[in-house]
Amino acid sequence: MVNVRRVKLPGVGMLHTFIPEDGGKVGVIAHRSGANDLVTFSDADGDDAPAKVSLRLNEDEAHTLAELLGGTHIIEDLAALDRLPGLxxxxxxxxxxxxxxxxxxxxxxxxxxxxxxxxxxxxxxxxxxxxxxxxxxxxxxxxxxxxxxxxxxxxxxxxxxxxxxxxxxxxxxxxxx
The missing domain is CATH 3.30.70.1450 (Regulator of K+ conductance, C-terminal domain)
Structure with missing residues (x-):
């Protein structure tokens, strides 16, 4: 199972990141406005290191990407973590x-x-x-x-x-x- 790290970004939303098997880091910034930023980072240093890639997605595009990647279950599991009985x-x-x-x-x-x-x-x-x-x-x-x-x-x-x-x-x- 992939370990997803979540960090609250006050006034912005939530940052979700994970490290894929081949290195680097993948992140999604879920803005309170509904927009989402898909971001990748490289572990490599130097001139031949791949550049950071950032792509802004609107809500529909983010849902479509999640469905294409099979992320519906991950999103449901993360949402369940935020629920406390009676609160x-x-x-x-x-x-x-x-x-x-x-x-x-x-x-x-x-x-x-x-x-x-x-x-x-x-x-x-x-x-x-x-x-x-x-x-x-x-x-x-x-x-x-x-x-x-x-x-x-x-x-x-x-x-x-x-x-x-x-x-x-x-x-x-x-x-x-």
Whole structure:
């Protein structure tokens, strides 16, 4: 089995590398934007060493290359490593018309989302880990959010629309209450 090394590139994405049997190094930079860079490096030094090759692929091209190389199973296996029972880490890209755009982040619990944490805000090429309540969110920012899948989804609805889902039984107009 090929040993794949993964390195997070803050504000960029993830670098996946491995060393093939004949030497050198092969890498894929998976950008947060969906673009992928296929990169090869040589172990050889000197004038006769093969040059580094870099090729930018869009998302469809990257998927096609992965399928041609039989990488579908590898991608599924790597994705499984990122899953923890009951916890998801997801990214929310802020658009101009989103409720959270131009607003202080606050704390998710202030909006009824206990158990959800905004781990970081990525702005351009800079990551802001552990942003405070007064951190103002701008269009183009990416919020890195952790929590249960259901709570993360509800927080995304709030970020997008400002709507807060009320817990079951609260404000229930059913008879007998």
């Amino acid at each position: 998801t880490i997801d990214w929310f890209s802020v658009d101009y018309d989103d409720h959270i755009a131009g607003q202080p982040l606050g704390a998710p619990a202030d909006h009824g989302f206990q158990g959800v944490t905004v781990v970081a805000v990525v702005r351009g090429e800079t990551a802001h880990p552990g942003p405070g309540r007064d951190f103002v969110v701008f269009p183009g920012d990416t919020l890195v959010v952790a929590g249960s899948p259901e709570r993360v989804a509800k927080s995304f609805t709030y970020f997008r629309t400002g709507a807060v889902a009320t817990p079951a039984g609260v404000g229930d107009p059913s008879p007998g209450r």
